[in-house]
Amino acid sequence: MDMHEVLEKTVTGLGYELVDVERSPHGRVLRVFIDKPDKLRGVDVEDCALVSNQLSRVLAVENIDYDRLEVSSPGIDRPLKKATDFERFAGSEITLKLRLPLNGRRNFSGVLHGIQDGRLRLQTDAGEMEVDLVNIDKARLVPKFDMLKSGDRLV
Numbered sequence: 352m353d354m355h356e357v358l359e360k361t362v363t364g365l366g367y368e369l370v371d372v373e374r375s376p377h378g379r380v381l382r383v384f385i386d387k388p389d390k391l392r393g394v395d396v397e398d399c400a401l402v403s404n405q406l407s408r409v410l411a412v413e414n415i416d417y418d419r420l421e422v423s424s425p426g427i428d429r430p431l432k433k434a435t436d437f438e439r440f441a442g443s444e445i446t447l448k449l450r451l452p453l454n455g456r457r458n459f460s461g462v463l464h465g466i467q468d469g470r471l472r473l474q475t476d477a478g479e480m481e482v483d484l485v486n487i488d489k490a491r492l493v494p495k496f497d498m499l500k501s502g503d504r505l506v
Contacts, residue, residue: 354415358383361409365402367394370425371432379418381410384425388439394424431490434466441465444493447473449486460493 352360355372362369362385373382385402387394403422410417431437431445440463447459459482461475470481471490 352413354413357409357413357415358406361406362402365405367398367402371430374417378416380421381417381419382421382423384423384430386425386429399423427492427494429492431492434469434484437463437466437471437484437490440492444495445473446489446491446493447471447482447487448489449482450488451486453480453482453486457488 358372359369362383367385367387370384370386371382372384374380375382383402383406385394385398387398390398399422403420406422407420410420431440443463445460445463447461449457449459451457453459459473459475459480461473461480464472464474464479466472466484467481470483471487473480473482
């Protein structure tokens with residue numbers, strides 16, 4: 352098995368979702384981003400420690416070379432990578448970068464309306480647009496911060 356297959360199998364076997372994997376330029380640092388869709392407030396330190404401990408053992412058995420393993424949540428600006436991500440986060444505001452320009456632009460933002468026939472639907476200020484999933488270079492959720500009436504400051 353290759354490294355990504357080992358990570359996917361281990362993380363999903365523990366009941367988590369493998370969101371993303373990054374390797375440092377020389378491959379010495381391995382970053383694994385996990386999520387737990389059914390957990391209201393997302394993954395916490397205990398979740399990351401559990402996955403990290405299990406991955407350390409599995410990676411040693413599989414003889415996958417690295418110096419440091421980092422396991423964390425994908426963050427509030429979570430990347431959207433899989434078709435299921437775009438379905439799950441329908442109704443959320445996202446930013447989108449395309450591989451090839453559409454009407455002379457590569458960067459867009461708007462409200463995600465999900466996927467239909469392999470095309471992402473996005474409501475922008477200019478109207479609704481559709482983009483082939485294969486043309487998406489990067490997509491991320493736009494963080495939302497709740498403002499409470501307390502002198503116009505975050506509480």
